[in-house]
Amino acid sequence: MSAxxxxxxxxxxxxxxxxxxxxxxxxxxxxxKGSIFAxxxxxxxxxxxxxxxxxxxxxxxxxxxxxxxxxxxREPDExxxxxxxxGQFSALDDxxxxxxxxxxxxxxxxxGRSAARSRVSELLDRFGLADVARKPVTTYSGGMRRxxxxxxxxxxxxRVIFLDEPTTGLDPGxxxxxxxxxxxxxxxxxxxxxxxxYLDEADELADQIVVLDRGRVVAEGTxxxxxxxxxxxxxxxxxxxxxxxxxxxxLLDGASYDEKKLEIQVPxxxxxxxxxxxxxxxxxxxxxVGQLSIHTPDLDDVFFAxxxxxxxxxLALS
Amino acid sequence: xxTIAYTLSDSATMTRRNVRRLxxxxxxTLLLVGLPIVFLVLFVYVFGGQLSHGLGSTLAxxxxxxxxxxNYVVPGVLLLTVAAAVQGTAIVVAMDMTGGVIDRFRTMxxxxxxxxxxxVLAAVxxxxxxxxxxxxFAVALGFRATxxxxxxxxxxxxxxxFSFALxxxxxxxxxxxxxxxxxxxxxxxxxxxxxxxxxxxxxSTMPAGLQQFARYQPFxxxxxxxxxxxxxxxxxxxxxxxxxxxxxxxxxxxxxAMHLYRNRHAS
Numbered sequence: 376m377s378a379x380x381x382x383x384x385x386x387x388x389x390x391x392x393x394x395x396x397x398x399x400x401x402x403x404x405x406x407x408k409g410s411i412f413a414x415x416x417x418x419x420x421x422x423x424x425x426x427x428x429x430x431x432x433x434x435x436x437x438x439x440x441x442x443x444x445x446x447x448x449r450e451p452d453e454x455x456x457x458x459x460x461x462g463q464f465s466a467l468d469d470x471x472x473x474x475x476x477x478x479x480x481x482x483x484x485x486x487g488r489s490a491a492r493s494r495v496s497e498l499l500d501r502f503g504l505a506d507v508a509r510k511p512v513t514t515y516s517g518g519m520r521r522x523x524x525x526x527x528x529x530x531x532x533x534r535v536i537f538l539d540e541p542t543t544g545l546d547p548g549x550x551x552x553x554x555x556x557x558x559x560x561x562x563x564x565x566x567x568x569x570x571x572x573y574l575d576e577a578d579e580l581a582d583q584i585v586v587l588d589r590g591r592v593v594a595e596g597t598x599x600x601x602x603x604x605x606x607x608x609x610x611x612x613x614x615x616x617x618x619x620x621x622x623x624x625x626l627l628d629g630a631s632y633d634e635k636k637l638e639i640q641v642p643x644x645x646x647x648x649x650x651x652x653x654x655x656x657x658x659x660x661x662x663x664v665g666q667l668s669i670h671t672p673d674l675d676d677v678f679f680a681x682x683x684x685x686x687x688x689x690l691a692l693s
Numbered sequence: 694x695x696t697i698a699y700t701l702s703d704s705a706t707m708t709r710r711n712v713r714r715l716x717x718x719x720x721x722t723l724l725l726v727g728l729p730i731v732f733l734v735l736f737v738y739v740f741g742g743q744l745s746h747g748l749g750s751t752l753a754x755x756x757x758x759x760x761x762x763x764n765y766v767v768p769g770v771l772l773l774t775v776a777a778a779v780q781g782t783a784i785v786v787a788m789d790m791t792g793g794v795i796d797r798f799r800t801m802x803x804x805x806x807x808x809x810x811x812x813v814l815a816a817v818x819x820x821x822x823x824x825x826x827x828x829x830f831a832v833a834l835g836f837r838a839t840x841x842x843x844x845x846x847x848x849x850x851x852x853x854x855f856s857f858a859l860x861x862x863x864x865x866x867x868x869x870x871x872x873x874x875x876x877x878x879x880x881x882x883x884x885x886x887x888x889x890x891x892x893x894x895x896x897s898t899m900p901a902g903l904q905q906f907a908r909y910q911p912f913x914x915x916x917x918x919x920x921x922x923x924x925x926x927x928x929x930x931x932x933x934x935x936x937x938x939x940x941x942x943x944x945x946x947x948x949x950a951m952h953l954y955r956n957r958h959a960s
Contacts, residue, residue, distance in 0.1 A: 466797035
C-alpha cells in the first residue's frame with residue numbers, strides 16, 4: 376500500500392471505561408483520505424469519547440489508533456500537528472474579539488507575521504465574520520460562534536479535522552451554512568470525521584457512516600447501504616388514471632394504493648432484479664406509468680433496525 | 694525554529710493572551726489590590742497608634758506613633774498584596790481549565806508547558822503591577838524607605854521571586870480545585886500566613902507555640918528580608934531562608950502543577 380492511499384484515520388479495538396462504566400467497547404474505524412466520515416449515535420453512545428481519543432486528549436484503555444499515519448499514544452505531537460478539532464462546546468476566548476482569537480491561533484501555529492495576517496483575514500472573510508471581527512465574541516450569535524470556532528481550527532491548515540456535533544443547537548439556516556462550509560473543506564483534500572445525532576446530517580454529508588450504540592459499532596456503510604439493510608423500502612408509482620391504478624394493483628404482489636393521489640406503493644428489497652421484474656409485469660400488461668420513484672427508509676428506521684431501540688429523537692416525536 | 698524557540702514563542706503568546714484577559718477584566722485586579730490597601734489604612738489609622746508602642750525605635754525606623762507603625766507594616770502589606778493577587782490566579786486558572794478553549798490548546802502542537810507558563814508570567818506581571826499601586830499608596834500615606842537604588846532593586850527582586858513561587862502554588866491549587874469556587878477558597882491560608890508571621894507585629898510578642906510557628910514559616914524570612922532592604926533593619930540569615938523558601942515552593946509547585954495539568958481529563 377502506498378503512503379498516499381493509507382487511510383487518514385484507523386482505529387482498531389478501541390476500548391475505554393470511566394470508573395466501572397464501559398464507554399467504548401472495541402470500536403474499529405477506517406476513514407479514507409479526503410472523505411467525510413460520520414459517527415452517528417444517540418447521546419451517550421461514546422461519540423465524544425472517541426473524538427477525545429482520536430484527538431489525543433485521552434488515551435484508550437486498549438486498542439490502537441493512527442491518525443495521519445501517527446500513533447496517537449506514542450506520537451501525540453505529530454498527530455496534533457496534523458489535526459484540527461472543533462469540540463461540542465465552543466473553544467473561544469470569551470474575553471477577546473474574533474480577530475484576537477484568530478491571531479492567537481496564528482501565533483500558536485507559528486505563522487509568520489504576513490502569513491498570519493493574510494490567513495486570518497482570508498478565513499474571516501470565508502466564514503462571513505470580517506464585519507464583526509473586532510467585536511468581543513460574547514456578542515456573537517450561536518451560528519457565528521460555531522463559524523469562528525471552525526475558522527480557528529483551520530488557521531493551522533489541518534489535514535484531518537474532527538467536528539464534535541458541529542450543528543447541535545443551531546437554527547436551520549446556520550445549519551445549512553455549516554454544512555456548506557464542511558463540504559467546502561473536503562473539496563480541498565481534507566479528511567473530516569464528525570459526530571452527530573442528527574440522522575439527516577449524516578445522510579447529507581457523510582461518505583461513510585458508522586452507527587455507534589452504547590460503545591459498539593452496530594452498523595456501517597454509506598447512507599444508502601444502511602438504508603437498504605432495513606425492510607420497508609418501496610417503489611412508488613404515479614398512475615395516469617384511476618382505472619390504471621386498479622389494473623396495476625391487481626397484478627402486483629402486496630401493493631397498496633391511494634386512489635385520490637393516483638399512487639401505488641409496492642414493497643421492494645431495492646435490488647435491480649426486483650425493479651426489472653416489476654417493470655416487466657407492468658409492461659406485459661400494457662399499463663402506462665406516469666412516474667416511478669424508489670423510496671428507501673430514512674436513517675431513523677435504520678437506527679431502530681440495527682439497535683433494536685429507537686433514537687431519542689424518534690421517541691420524542693412519537 | 695528549534696524546540697526551545699517554539700517553547701519560548703508559545704509561552705510569550707500565552708502570556709500575552711493572559712495579560713490581555715486580565716486587562717479585559719480589571720475589576721478583579723482592582724478588587725485584589727483593594728484588600729491590602731484597606732488593611733494598610735485600617736492598621737495604620739485604627740491600630741497603628743497603639744501598635745507602634747511595642748515596636749521600639751529601630752523597627753519603627755526612628756519615627757514615632759502611626760508613622761512608625763506605617764514604616765513597620767509596609768512589608769507585611771506588600772506580602773498581603775501578593776497573597777491576595779495569587780488568590781485571583783487560582784480563580785483565573787480554574788476558570789480557564791473549565792472552558793472549552795483549554796481542550797483546543799491540548800489538541801494543538803504547542804509546547805505543553807506554555808499554557809501554564811503563560812498563566813504564571815501574566816500573574817507575576819499582574820502581581821508586580823498591584824505591588825506598584827500599593828507601594829505608591831503607602832508612599833502617599835507617608836512611607837519613606839531608607840533604601841537606595843540597589844536595595845530597592847533587591848526588594849523588587851525578592852517580591853518578584855516570592856510572587857513567582859506563590860503564583861506557581863496558586864496555579865497548582867487552581868488546577869487541583871474541582872470547581873472555581875474551591876479555587877477561590879484554597880489559597881486563603883496564604884493571607885492568614887502573613888498575619889501568623891512578622892508582617893503586622895513582631896514575632897517576639899506572640900505566645901510561645903505560635904512564636905515557633907511564626908518564626909519558621911516562609912512568610913517571616915521574606916518579610917524580614919523586605920523590611921531590612923526597605924527600612925534598614927537587620928536581615929541576617931533571613932535573606933538566604935527567603936530565597937531558599939521561594940525556590941523550594943516554586944519548584945515543588947511547578948512539578949505539582951505540571952503533573953496536575955498532564956493528568957487532567959486523562960483518566
